Structure formats: C-alpha cells, structure tokens
Amino acid sequence: MSQRVSCDSCGRTFPVASPLAQCPCGGLLGVTQTPAETGAALRRRFDARVGADPAVQGSGVWRYRELLLSGRGPIVAHPEGNTRLYRRDALARYVGVADLQIKHEGENPTGSFKDRGMTVAVTHAVRTGATAVACASTGNTSASMAAYAANAALPALVFVPAGKVSAGKLAQALAYNARTLLVRGDFDACLRLVREASSALGIALLNSINPWRVEGQKTIVWELLQQRGWDPPDWIVVPAGNLGNTSAFGKALRELKELGVLRRLPRLAAIQAAGASPFFKSYRTGFKRRFTMNAETVATAIRIGDPASYDRGVRAIRDTRGVVAAVGDRAILEAKAAVDAAGIGCEPASAASIAGLRQLVARGVVKPGQSVVAVLTGHVLKDSQTVMDWHLGKGRGRNRPVEIEARVSAVEKLLRR
Ligand SMILES: *Cc1c(COP(=O)(O)O)cnc(C)c1O
Numbered sequence: 246m247s248q249r250v251s252c253d254s255c256g257r258t259f260p261v262a263s264p265l266a267q268c269p270c271g272g273l274l275g276v277t278q279t280p281a282e283t284g285a286a287l288r289r290r291f292d293a294r295v296g297a298d299p300a301v302q303g304s305g306v307w308r309y310r311e312l313l314l315s316g317r318g319p320i321v322a323h324p325e326g327n328t329r330l331y332r333r334d335a336l337a338r339y340v341g342v343a344d345l346q347i348k349h350e351g352e353n354p355t356g357s358f359k360d361r362g363m364t365v366a367v368t369h370a371v372r373t374g375a376t377a378v379a380c381a382s383t384g385n386t387s388a389s390m391a392a393y394a395a396n397a398a399l400p401a402l403v404f405v406p407a408g409k410v411s412a413g414k415l416a417q418a419l420a421y422n423a424r425t426l427l428v429r430g431d432f433d434a435c436l437r438l439v440r441e442a443s444s445a446l447g448i449a450l451l452n453s454i455n456p457w458r459v460e461g462q463k464t465i466v467w468e469l470l471q472q473r474g475w476d477p478p479d480w481i482v483v484p485a486g487n488l489g490n491t492s493a494f495g496k497a498l499r500e501l502k503e504l505g506v507l508r509r510l511p512r513l514a515a516i517q518a519a520g521a522s523p524f525f526k527s528y529r530t531g532f533k534r535r536f537t538m539n540a541e542t543v544a545t546a547i548r549i550g551d552p553a554s555y556d557r558g559v560r561a562i563r564d565t566r567g568v569v570a571a572v573g574d575r576a577i578l579e580a581k582a583a584v585d586a587a588g589i590g591c592e593p594a595s596a597a598s599i600a601g602l603r604q605l606v607a608r609g610v611v612k613p614g615q616s617v618v619a620v621l622t623g624h625v626l627k628d629s630q631t632v633m634d635w636h637l638g639k640g641r642g643r644n645r646p647v648e649i650e651a652r653v654s655a656v657e658k659l660l661r662r
C-alpha cells in the first residue's frame with residue numbers, strides 16, 4: 246500500500262512523513278491512496294476485522310488502515326468509531342421516507358465524529374515529531390483534539406470564539422487539559438489566527454484542512470456501508486459547516502468506486518443552517534460564484550461563514566450527483582426535538598440532517614421509496630442549554646419539568662391531569 250500527499254492548488258507533492266498540514270502556497274493538501282488490494286479482497290479484509298481487530302484495539306477507524314496512513318509507528322487510538330445504525334419508525338414518519346437509518350457519530354469517545362479524523366491526525370503528528378498541536382474550533386474539534394493530545398502526552402492549544410461555544414464542549418477542552426484561548430472574533434477569525442500562529446510557531450495544525458483528518462473521517466461512510474453489507478443507500482445526508490465531512494464523504498465514495506468495492510454511488514445531501522449557508526448559496530448558482538457571510542445560527546457546530554474545504558465540497562457534490570439544502574433554526578430545533586423524543590438525541594447541528602431530509606422529501610428531491618442514511622454528528626449532551634431553552638420555552642411539543650411537594654398525593658394529582 247502507498248500514499249502520496251499533494252497540493253490541490255499548485256500540485257507540489259510531499260512525502261507522507263512531512264509534518265505539513267497545509268502547502269506553503271496556502272493550498273490544501275490531499276492524500277492519494279493506492280492500496281495493494283482492491284475490490285472483493287479489500288472488502289474481505291475489512292470484514293474479517295469487524296468485532297475483533299486487536300492490532301488497533303478494535304478501532305472502527307483503523308479497521309480501514311490500508312486506506313488511511315501508511316508507515317510504521319505508534320497509533321493513537323482511543324479507540325473510536327463502531328457507532329451504531331438505528332431505525333426508528335417515528336423518525337421515518339417525521340422525515341417521510343420508510344427506509345431511514347440513522348448513523349450516530351455522537352457515539353464516538355468525545356461525543357462527535359471529530360474523533361475519527363483526530364485519531365489519524367494525532368497519530369501522524371506524533372510520528373512526524375510534533376511537540377504541540379493546535380486547532381480553531383466551534384467546540385467539538387477542540388474537545389476531540391484535547392483528548393487525543395492528552396492520550397499522546399502532547400501539549401494542546403485551542404482557539405475558540407469567545408462566548409460562542411457551548412458549555413459542554415468548552416468543559417471538555419478544559420477537562421482534557423488543553424490550553425484554551427477564547428478569541429474575540431468568530432470561528433473564521435479563529436481559523437485565520439491558528440493557521441498563521443501554527444506556521445509561525447511550528448505547532449502541528451489539526452483543523453479539518455489537515456489532510457489526515459479528512460482521511461479518518463472517510464470511515465464514517467465506509468463503516469455505514471459495511472454495516473449494510475456494502476449495499477449503498479440511495480442517499481447519505483450530512484450537516485455541512487466547514488465542509489470537512491462533505492469532502493471526506495465524497496472522497497470516501499470516490500475511492501471505493503475506483504477500487505471496485507462499490508459499483509453504485511449513493512447521492513450526498515449536504516445540509517446547512519440558513520443563517521450559515523454560503524455553500525448553499527453557491528450551489529444555487531451552479532457553483533459559479535463563491536459566497537461568504539457572517540454566520541449566525543443556533544447550530545453552533547456549523548456556524549461557519551467561509552468554509553475552508555469549499556472546493557472539495559463542490560467536488561463531492563458534483564461527483565455524487567449530490568444536492569445542498571439550507572434549513573432555518575426553527576426547523577433544526579423541531580427536528581432535534583423529534584430525534585431527542587425518539588430516545589436517540591443529538592446536538593443542534595446534527596439535527597440539520599433530519600430537518601434537511603424532511604425538506605428534501607417535501608420538495609420531491611428525495612422520494613418516499615428511496616433508502617436514506619442520515620448522519621448525526623454530535624451527542625445530545627454537547628449542548629444541554631439549547632435543550633433546556635427549548636423545553637422551558639413556549640409552543641407545541643415542549644416537555645416542561647413540574648415542581649411538586651414531596652408527597653404522593655401531589656404525584657397522584659399530576660398523573661390524573
Ligand atoms: C464539526 C461539526 C459539524 C460540521 O462539520 P464540517 O466538517 O465542518 O462540515 C457538524 N456537526 C457537528 C456536531 C460538528 O462537530
């Protein structure tokens with residue numbers, strides 16, 4: 246097996262052992278995979294590892310190691326992945342398709358899919374001699390990086406927008422002992438700052454522009470396909486912010502097709518929050534124009550106005566005959582309440598995939614008879630304040646707590662109501 250790292254913009258190539266996270270020209274680095282095996286042989290190898298893969302502690306990311314990162318050295322696995330696929334009739338009815346599966350990436354060790362990319366990026370950082378790691382984050386990247394850096398005994402430096410990160414995510418960064426900087430500015434400002442600071446200070450940059458994170462995030466798609474016996478659904482739906490995941494999903498599908506593992510590709514549906522929808526606006530021009538905006542949405546994990554992986558996101562949508570949609574905060578919160586009430590639960594950004602799917606079915610883009618896997622990106626406890634605000638607020642479907650005297654009669658009276 247072998248890998249090659251090259252720049253999307255200038256084409257310059259680098260060895261896998263290069264510590265760079267971005268090209269000196271400012272372009273994004275990407276990894277080209279040429280495994281020794283293809284097709285059915287590769288599939289059999291991956292299948293044989295399910296449930297028992299002691300070399301990597303059963304990790305659902307490193308199961309696919311021939312298509313991730315080559316070379317010798319330690320693997321910094323939590324381990325991660327192996328998230329479940331759910332069926333819930335109530336949610337299938339809510340979105341309007343009978344054949345709906347939910348892939349819950351909030352079941353990763355730090356509560357979001359970011360762990361899948363982080364295990365590969367931190368492993369690469371350790372192998373290339375990093376002395377510290379850094380990232381800008383809307384919350385989950387910092388939580389994940391902090392945990393994996395702690396695991397690898399590397400100092401971690403986190404840049405988050407002051408006042409715009411949920412308490413749960415901020416608490417994780419502090420708990421896992423990352424040096425946490427609250428930047429006066431939005432996520433896009435944090436990303437600009439960390440890109441400059443990391444190259445000036447020689448710190449490994451672990452944002453989603455880091456090519457190894459993209460490699461790890463491909464395994465969301467591979468694992469869901471494997472869980473379906475490699476039978477692709479008609480659609481895969483994913484929330485879209487910085488477009489790291491959208492890009493990774495596109496690359497994951499492209500590679501499996503090229504390697505002869507899949508014959509038919511699912512279509513991607515990337516869902517943005519209406520208040521943070523530059524990619525959706527570009528999509529509506531047929532990607533003729535690129536937009537940026539000042540992002541504002543309750544879904545803080547996708548509150549991004551200038552997506553770093555824009556070009557790759559475009560390619561992912563084009564390659565899969567995909568679509569992009571945008572949903573308002575109200576629709577996101579209602580969809581989240583539906584996911585939560587089904588006993589599954591997710592953070593607001595994750596619910597964008599359910600709200601977006603519901604909209605696409607209503608518009609006739611996704612047909613009721615088609616099969617769909619919707620990805621939930623983060624855990625319900627990541628943002629408990631939004632849950633409380635919703636249920637303590639006014640409107641239908643709220644579940645207000647009731648304060649009572651500590652007497653059985655008070656309980657009885659309530660139940661009779
Ligand atoms: C990071 C994140 C996203 C956005 O993913 P991108 O790769 O930036 O598009 C969505 N949901 C959650 C919970 C996240 O943590």
Ligand SMILES: [Zn+2]
Pocket residue numbers: 252253254255256257268269270271272
């Ligand atoms: Zn370059």
